[in-house]
Every structure is written in C-alpha cells, then in structure tokens.
Amino acid sequence: MMRNSRIVSRLIKIAGKEKVFSSPEDLFCYSYDGTFLSVVPGVVVRPASTREVAAILSLASAEGVPVVPRGAGTGLSGGAVPVEGSIVLDLTAMDRILEIDTADMLAVVEPGVVTARLHRAVEEKGLFYPPDPSSSSVSTIGGNIAECAGGPRGLKYGVTRDYVLGLEVVLAGGEVVMCGGRTVKNSSGYDLTGLFVGSEGTLGVVTRAVLRLIPKPEARQTLRADFKAIEQAAEAITAVLGAGVVPSALELMDDVTIRCVENYLHTGLPLDVEAILLVEVDGPESTLAEQAGLIASLCIEHGAERVRVAQTRKEEAELWRARKAVSPAVVQVKPTKISEDATVPRSQVPALIRAIKEIARRYRLTIAIFGHAGDGNLHPNLLVDKGDPDEMARAEEAIKEIFQAALSLGGTLSGEHGVGLLKAPFMELEFGPCGMAAMKKIKESFDPFGILNPGKIFGRI
Amino acid sequence: MLENNEEVRYQVNRCSRCGSCREVCPVFLQAGSEPWVARARVQLAGAALEGQLPFSRRFGEIMDACLLCRACVAHCPNGVRVDELVLWARAEAVRRKGLSPARMVLLRGALPSRRKLALISRMAALCQRASILKNFRGMKLPAFHTLPFTHLYRPAGLKKPSFTVAYFVGCMTQYVYHQSGRAVLKVLEQNNVQVLLAGSGCCGMPALAAGDLKTARLLARRNVENFKKLGADFVVTDCATCGEMLKLYGRLLGDEEAGELAARVQDITFFLVHTGGFHEGKVRVPLVVTYHDPCHLKRGQGVYLEPRKILAGIAGLTLVEMPRSDACCGLAGSFGFTHRELSQKILRAKIENIRATGAQAVVTGCPSCRLQLASGLAGEGAALPVFHTVELLALSYGG
Structure with a gap:
C-alpha cells in the first residue's frame, strides 16, 4: 500500500478517480510481467495523455517516488516488474493510432497501441511494420520500444530500433522532449531517439512514436529442411546468405524441441535429426519459386535429410504449426519455462548450441533450444518446476553459464528481451566496469534522483 | 472442478x-x-490460495x-x-464467508423449487400482459409463459422407436422458449426417437457459477435420481448451458452413477448428427442466417460442426458465417444483469458482427444466448429473429 495517501490523492487529481488503483488486489495484478518475478507497487495510474504523464512524473520527482512504466506486461526480462512503493504507469489507455501517412510511409502512434493492431492497420494500406515479437498479438509499441523487441523477421528487416524515426518522451522532471522526426535520414545532434529505444523506461517515458513503414511484401513462401547435425544446418544457413538470398525468417528447432513438439502434436516430425530449419522468403510473387528452389538445393547440398517446400497456404500453415506449438509443447514436460535470448554472431550458432547442451547435461536440466538462427538469436528454454528449489538453483547456475558462453563467443546477453532485472547482474560481464560507468553517467544525467524504473539494467540498488 | 489445493x-x-x-x-x-x-484472475487465485491475499x-x-x-x-x-x-475462487469465497442475502434467496430459496420457479414465471407473464416487466435493467425480456412447457406438451408414444431419450427441459425452455421445446419433440419423434420428459428442475449451473456448491450438488443429485427412474438410452437437451452442466455431474457429485449418466448426455444437435440420425426436411426454408456458437456448446462440449451440418441440410437456407462466431455474447447468466455496462459492450461487438453478415436471422444453440442476442437485436436496426437450430430443422419438416 502507498504509505503516502497524499500521493494517491494527487494522482487522482491528475488522472481521475477511475484511473488510479490502490487496493491490494488491484496492486497485486500489476506486480508481475511475463517473467516469474513479482513485486507489489504502491499505486497504479492509467494516464490518458502526455500532459497527464508529465504531471505524474513531475509529482514523482518532487516526492522522490519511483515510477515504473508498463505496457501489456509481457516482457521476459522483468523490465516492467515494479519497485516496492512505486507508481506503476500503465500506458495502455494511450492507445490511439494517430496517423498512417502513406506518402511519407510512417505511422504516428501512442505507446499503448497493440503491435498486431498496428500491423493490421498499416497492412490494410499496403504498408508493412516488420518487427514481430512473438507476443505481438498483445504486446504494445511502447513496450517494444522500451525493450527494443525483435522477432523472426529481424534477420531481413531488423528490429524495433530500425523503425523508430522519432519520439515524444517525458523526462524525469515532467519536461516533454521531441527527438528525431519524420525523416528517414537525420544526422542532427545526438541520436536521442536511438538512446531511448531499449532504455527500458530508465531514461524517460515514451508518449508518442513516429514509426517507419515499408511497402508490404507481395507474397511469401515457406520451406522446411531437416538436418542430421546442427553443423550442417549452420553451413546451409551460411551458404544461403552467401548466395545473396535473405530469408524473411530462418527459424531453428533443436532435437529436444522437436521431441517435445512431436509428443504434443503427433504430426510426424523426424525424431532422428538434430535440427529442423524453417525458412520463409518474401517479395514479388514471381521471384519466390526461384529463391525457394535455390534454398532447397543449398540445404540438400549441405546434407539436409529432406526438404519440403510448401506449395499451398495450407501446407505453409502446416509447416509453421510445429514452430508455433513450441511453447505449449515444452510446458508439457515441466510447468515452468525460463526463456532466455542469448545471441551470438551467426557463425557461432552451432558452438552456442553445443555449449548449452553441455550445460544442460552438467546441471541435469532439460533445455529446449529454438529461435532465430539466421540472426544468431537463440531461445534456450529451461524447462523446470518452480516448486522444486533444487532444480531452480541449478537453473540459475546454468543460466549464468549460458550467458558466459554467449559472451565468450562474441555475443550479447540479450538479442530482443532486454536486460530488465533478470540479466542486470551479468551486465558487467558484457560491458566491463568502464562500460557500466559510462552507462551510469547517462542514466544519472537523465534521471538524477533515480526515480525512473530503478534497478532495471543496473541491478537492484 | 478442482478437487483440492494441489489441483x-x-x-x-x-x-x-x-x-x-x-x-x-x-x-x-x-x-x-x-x-x-484471465492472467490476473489466475494469479489472484494463486495468491489467495497461498494466503497472500484475503x-x-x-x-x-x-x-x-x-x-x-x-x-x-x-x-x-x-x-x-x-x-x-475462477469457479474454485468463487466456491472458496462462499465457503469462507457464506452467500450474500440476495443470492441466498435466489439460489437456496427459489432455484431448487420448481413450484416457485413456475410461480415466478407465471407472475412475470401476467405482469407482461399488463405491459409491466417487458424490460429488466435495460434488457428487453422475452415473453414468459403462464404455464411451464412440461405442463402443456406431452411426447407421443412410438411403436418401435430406435432410441428412447430423456429430454431435459431447461428452465429457459420450460418458462420462455416453448417453441424450442416443441421443435425438439417434433424432430425427435419424426426421426423415430421416443422422448420421455425428464420433468427436472434447474440443472444447477447458476448455483455452481455463483460458488454455491451445496445447491449445485442438491440439484444435480435430484436430476440424477430422476434420470435413473426414466431409464432412457440418452439424455438430450436443447440448452448448451444445461448440457455442459449435466456432463459435469460425475465430477460434481464424485460418484460413478452420476459419471455414467453424464457420459450419456448429448446436445440435441450432437444426438441428431451422431447418435439418432435424422432425415432432411422436404419444406424449403428460404432464409439467410448466421450462427452464433454458444460458449457452453463450442468450448464447453466441443459441439460446433453439428449445428452447421444440420443447417447445411435444410433446403433453401444459406449460412453466412460471422467473424468470431464463437465470441461470447456477454450474458453469462446473471453477469448480464450484475455487470450491465460491460455485458452490453460485449454484446454490441457481437451484434455488429451479426449485422455485417446481412443475415435475416440468427441461429444458436443456447436459450441464454438467444435472450441476450434478441435483446441486442431489438435495439437499433431491423429486429432480426433468433432461432434454435432444431427450430429451423422442424420448420423444414413442415406441418
């Protein structure tokens, strides 16, 4: 509960009674995100405008109360998990698509817009907003920007960062700044826009975003290739990209994942292979058959057991069904899954997979590995039981080692989930003391009193 | 039904x-x-279970x-x-704190008594004749009957029926939608199925949904005894909600007899398509219709192909699917009255989807949905009629 009921009443004055929640039950509902972490905030407010956000931040600054911005609460690093006694800023009420400009090919949106809703809205106009995190049917643009979300299309189209042209941000003291703008090119001054993307609400609160759109690809085609050895799959990927074809998705499932999915779906997935690759190409209809054919032959050349090219929409859906069933399939094994997103340079994917398998063996854990092999962004999913403290302890150690392995292969802690609370303890491994000090200086200059999402990225103080 | 804390x-x-x-x-x-x-309800249930929240x-x-x-x-x-x-949380709240006085009167006083329910219906019907109670809390109410269905209609005796079924007449058919019950009798008889009227009271769902397990079990036990006496091959019903509830009796009562009965419960459309069989009618029904999937039928009982199959066999009838045909209509029993505004918003989305199809009528398999849809459709635009699937089949049988 908010110790200071004066703050609650001030918030009510700013946003209205029906937008402020302070009962223990309501607060509990804002205590979590998509991770297993949970901290109950002091009060929740759902602002409806930039003006209200600014007023809330200026109040919070004056009172020294931490503020935790939040979208749909689907993040996987704990970025939206509250701090004790904090004000949670639920931005989902700010959900207007303000503009879709087909001439300048951009969209102007509020942070609470659900990603999939934006997808549909722009695609109706023949445009395309590529970032597609797997939570896109519920995640918000604000959350995507805060965590720099990615998705399967990252390999060809990049991630959220690559589509943010401009932002309106409310700073810690309630000042409203505009950065970037409506142009594709912009080399004017510091790239504040770039700085705010992926800053996890620690530098300011995004209240409006100008997003870059591109023409919608005309068509797409999917194929699946099964490999006896992970290395063969990796070589095939290198060969495909080397031949000048950039697939719009290049997803990998390892043997553990394949087994889970087959036990769940019974669709006849091969159980004697180490990897399945799902490859999708998109573009002008007339070019797809040739691209798919080339990919198929390169896969076979590099040792694929078999390759299936989807000829109809139905076959395509059937191929993707296995990948989409991964989440429900793996939890049949154990109730809790911890999804990591260690990312390495593409060429190191087989090495990372080998390392993770070795870690799984040593800690007696089941780890299903799948993910976006084309851009080196893997999702090792540790399948555990939250109710088993011994297993949870082993999982914690294993995660540490996975991070170390990724970093030693020239990778990063996080490809698309962000650091949040879960990866904060490992940040120094990636950036060293000087790198962390530099980030801290940036944080302090934007947020001198440390009220903006404290503890995230830098760890609990 | 979650049996214990572990579950x-x-x-x-x-x-x-x-x-x-x-x-x-x-x-x-x-x-x-x-x-x-839903996520919040799950987490809250967990917190209450572990004593973190009262x-x-x-x-x-x-x-x-x-x-x-x-x-x-x-x-x-x-x-x-x-x-x-959610059901566990509601039942646990009732177990710890008891029922509210209003629910006590409704669930323990009225619900178990067929006599009181009949009386309420009769009074409602008389009020409606005097132009009172056409609406309740902003909802347009259908016409109540002065006498229950089972008082007015008796199934015919067949010489060599292929099956004998007990027809569970739910409260909504009993007191409001007699046309649906008449269609059930007609269709079954025309397909050589002997119908026995179960003459039962409430199925117990309103009690179960309100967390009143005591009343739910009382009603379930009574219905099980009734069916036992009838000794039919199957129990059929034209109410999606009753159907799902009857199928839960085994777990609710935790005994084999109830479980065995539950296994013989079938929705009328399921019975016609899979068990009893049915012949197509000769009379054309020239209507463009759209079908609303009741939650208790599609997700509750897995029945959604069957009504469509029946509709597809009716000459002259065209089925135009609406988007999200299985989205809830928003009534959910008493929810429509206790959460008026939310219920109406959910209903409006449904009505928009219905109207967008250009259908002349709506078909569904649950009288509760029917009540809600009819009320919503009476609002603005042309008032489309709402039918139960079997009513249209009966219509195609002529006579």
Missing part, C-alpha cells in the same frame, strides 16, 4: 504469465486494465467479472483452466 496450485503454476489471454478475454477487451484479464470484497468483484466463456482457456498456450480456477 488449484498445479493450474496456477502452469500459467507462465505470458499475457496471451489479453488478446481474447472479452471482459478485458472492454475494461482494458490488467485486473480484468478473499476480500474486491477479490470477489474481480472473480465475479468473468464470463466463464473459456476464450482464454482455448487460447492459452499452456491450457490453464482459468474457468475452473
């Missing part, structure tokens, strides 16, 4: 808190904030604002039984 804990732990339910929960889609989504009034409010439509369950990657967790 509750298991369901809560299966929730990975991914938030996928935000895409489909009808209440959340209207209300917009986290406490009104079974407070606010807790009850949040749990009560669930339609039990199971859109979340069908969508959940982990298949968490949110509906069962």
